[in-house]
Amino acid sequence: MNDRQKLMWRISMAGFAIDDVxxxxxxxxxxxxxxxxxxxxxxxxxxxxxxxxxxxxxxxADAVPVSDRWTWADNPWPWEWEA
Known part of the structure; x- marks a missing residue:
């Protein structure tokens, strides 16, 4: 598991704890x-x-900085582990 995946895992764990409580x-x-x-x-x-x-x-998408173009669709997507 690389650093990006570890960080996503920690975010997921915190989100689960929040949902549970x-x-x-x-x-x-x-x-x-x-x-x-x-x-x-x-x-x-x-x-x-x-x-x-x-x-x-x-x-x-609500965290995308607004510039001269919409960048949310740029790769990699947050859930693409291999990116």
Whole structure:
């Protein structure tokens, strides 16, 4: 696994943790530990995505810098491991 793949894996793990705790918070909205967990992993995921974007390009179309042309369709796509 190369560095790009490792970073994507870490982003995916943080996203899973966020999704999981959101489900818990739906039934336990006042749980302080769960809220802290959510904030921690939300911040972690944001930082990892920022790092990925700086090194490899945007992960989502809403993070594409606007210039004289639309660059989202330029290769490689974030999910293309071999790129």
């Amino acid at each position: 959101k489900l818990f918070l739906n039934t336990h909205p006042c749980d302080k530990a769960a809220l802290e967990f959510y904030e921690k992993f939300r911040d972690t995921k944001k930082q990892l995505e920022k790092e990925y974007t700086a090194q490899y390009g945007p992960l989502r």
